[in-house]
Amino acid sequence: MSNKKNHESVWRNCLDIIKDNVSLQSFKTWFEPIVPIRLKDSVLTIQVPSHFFYEWLEEHYIDLLKKVIKKEIGAEAKLEYSIIMDRNSNSKKAPYTVNLPTNDKKSLSNSPVSMPLNTEENHIKNPFIIPGLKKVSVDSNLNPTYSFDNFVEGDCNRLARSAGFAVANKPGGTAFNPLLIYGGVGLGKTHLAHAIGIGIKNQFPNKTVLYVSAEMFTRQFVDSIKNNTTNDFVNFYKLMDVLIVDDVQFFAGKEKTQDAFFYIFNHLHQTGKQIVLTSDKPPVEMKGVEQRLLSRFKWGLSADVQAPGLETRIAILQKKIYGNGLDLPEDVLEYLAYSINTNIREMEGALTSLIAQATLNKKSINIELAKKMIDKFVKNTAREISMDYIHKIVCDYFNLPIELLKSKTRKREVVQARQIAMFFAKKMTKWSLASIGAQCGGKDHATVLHACRTVNNLAETDKQFRGYLDDLEKKLAVN
Numbered sequence: 001m002s003n004k005k006n007h008e009s010v011w012r013n014c015l016d017i018i019k020d021n022v023s024l025q026s027f028k029t030w031f032e033p034i035v036p037i038r039l040k041d042s043v044l045t046i047q048v049p050s051h052f053f054y055e056w057l058e059e060h061y062i063d064l065l066k067k068v069i070k071k072e073i074g075a076e077a078k079l080e081y082s083i084i085m086d087r088n089s090n091s092k093k094a095p096y097t098v099n100l101p102t103n104d105k106k107s108l109s110n111s112p113v114s115m116p117l118n119t120e121e122n123h124i125k126n127p128f129i130i131p132g133l134k135k136v137s138v139d140s141n142l143n144p145t146y147s148f149d150n151f152v153e154g155d156c157n158r159l160a161r162s163a164g165f166a167v168a169n170k171p172g173g174t175a176f177n178p179l180l181i182y183g184g185v186g187l188g189k190t191h192l193a194h195a196i197g198i199g200i201k202n203q204f205p206n207k208t209v210l211y212v213s214a215e216m217f218t219r220q221f222v223d224s225i226k227n228n229t230t231n232d233f234v235n236f237y238k239l240m241d242v243l244i245v246d247d248v249q250f251f252a253g254k255e256k257t258q259d260a261f262f263y264i265f266n267h268l269h270q271t272g273k274q275i276v277l278t279s280d281k282p283p284v285e286m287k288g289v290e291q292r293l294l295s296r297f298k299w300g301l302s303a304d305v306q307a308p309g310l311e312t313r314i315a316i317l318q319k320k321i322y323g324n325g326l327d328l329p330e331d332v333l334e335y336l337a338y339s340i341n342t343n344i345r346e347m348e349g350a351l352t353s354l355i356a357q358a359t360l361n362k363k364s365i366n367i368e369l370a371k372k373m374i375d376k377f378v379k380n381t382a383r384e385i386s387m388d389y390i391h392k393i394v395c396d397y398f399n400l401p402i403e404l405l406k407s408k409t410r411k412r413e414v415v416q417a418r419q420i421a422m423f424f425a426k427k428m429t430k431w432s433l434a435s436i437g438a439q440c441g442g443k444d445h446a447t448v449l450h451a452c453r454t455v456n457n458l459a460e461t462d463k464q465f466r467g468y469l470d471d472l473e474k475k476l477a478v479n
């Protein structure tokens with residue numbers, strides 16, 4: 001690399017290439033705000049305005065970034081992000097640095113070790129031979145955004161959260177050792193696991209806390225066999241005061257890794273150290289994991305996390321948007337929370353896309369935009385009956401164009417069909433009156449309430465009308 005190159009000139013050249021490869025809008029939105037701050041030993045550090053921004057770059061532009069940076073700096077190029085702390089973050093330290101992602105979003109790390117751009121090499125192979133990780137007290141692989149403060153408590157996760165909180169206050173000193181958090185995909189297990197680690201580090205800064213995915217643990221172990229450093233591997237893990245292993249179902253069928261983990265587990269447990277595990281299923285259902293390990297998993301507490309209810313989903317979305325300094329209309333939040341009801345990661349993904357779409361197109365985020373976006377994320381099985389579906393069924397039945405029903409026209413037959421649509425939306429969904437009104441010709445909640453009363457009254461007094469309602473109800477029920 002030429003000596004004349006510095007972070008600014010390198011980034012300028014990168015931008016020239018990037019500009020030719022993305023739309024002008026995207027360029028302005030996602031690349032112009034980036035500030036190059038350092039180029040040292042082939043590591044280019046760029047500053048980005050928020051964690052959300054960083055995630056968006058990672059998801060959408062990482063391949064492009066890799067290419068241009070390697071082209072400008074050379075094959076050994078590395079990229080570091082410096083994120084200006086989000087508004088609601090706990091830490092007052094700003095900015096902080098995360099390394100180029102490891103393809104595994106959960107292993108966002110504050111580790112001083114920079115990851116090479118080559119994803120194959122992006123994983124820390126042997127933590128005990130990486131100088132930065134000798135200071136285990138500061139290199140815990142914890143993602144600061146996954147704190148208890150950012151975790152919304154609901155009936156779905158109360159036990160797991162409370163147990164996690166207790167463990168964070170008294171690591172190794174509760175009956176919850178190990179604490180095993182299990183549950184379906186994208187329901188907050190990893191988030192809670194990090195929150196426990198962060199809670200412990202906040203209160204007991206001298207404790208050595210390590211978060212590691214079972215996959216990473218396995219890879220490190222396999223490498224240690226290859227390099228003849230298995231003793232170092234085991235000794236490193238024996239140093240931990242708190243060991244958090246994510247997705248332990250990954251150990252299934254990997255006997256040697258299980259042996260190593262069994263040994264480490266026993267040592268830590270016997271010496272009063274805290275172990276936190278997560279898994280996608282309870283121990284009884286874990287196939288391919290040795291019985292002696294499974295029985296140890298059950299020594300402490302196994303707590304499940306389940307799919308959150310509507311209120312919790314809305315609260316999670318609110319946390320997420322306020323955390324990113326954004327605001328969204330209530331009906332949009334409700335729509336998102338309503339449409340995606342099984343997986344929080346998917347719901348957050350839809351929110352991120354919605355915000356990005358609005359930013360890119362300089363549109364305000366409204367219910368129409370939300371509806372357009374949502375279909376990409378919703379799996380049919382999990383879907384609640386939608387307003388569009390109600391509109392379609394009602395309009396087909398009365399042979400009216402949907403646009404009319406959504407318009408403000410006051411023609412008698414349209415008004416009545418619209419009132420019926422509102423009535424069914426109120427009856428068959430949990431939408432607020434305001435959001436039902438917004439989707440039916442921009443009416444307010446009082447109009448929806450009036451519509452529901454009118455429909456109920458007519459149903460009692462007008463037999464033919466009652467017949468319409470029965471027909472429609474049947475059609476809607478087979479949704």
Ligand SMILES: Nc1ncnc2c1ncn2[C@@H]1O[C@H](COP(=O)(O)OP(=O)(O)OP(=O)(O)O)[C@@H](O)[C@H]1O
Nearest residue numbers: 150151152184185186187188189190191316344345
């Ligand atoms: N109760 C909650 N409050 C706030 N955010 C949450 C909550 N539950 C989940 N999330 C968010 O949902 C996303 C997915 O959560 P997480 O990665 O912890 O899921 P997981 O259960 O570990 O999934 P997987 O089984 O795929 O590993 C994360 O962004 C997390 O912050």
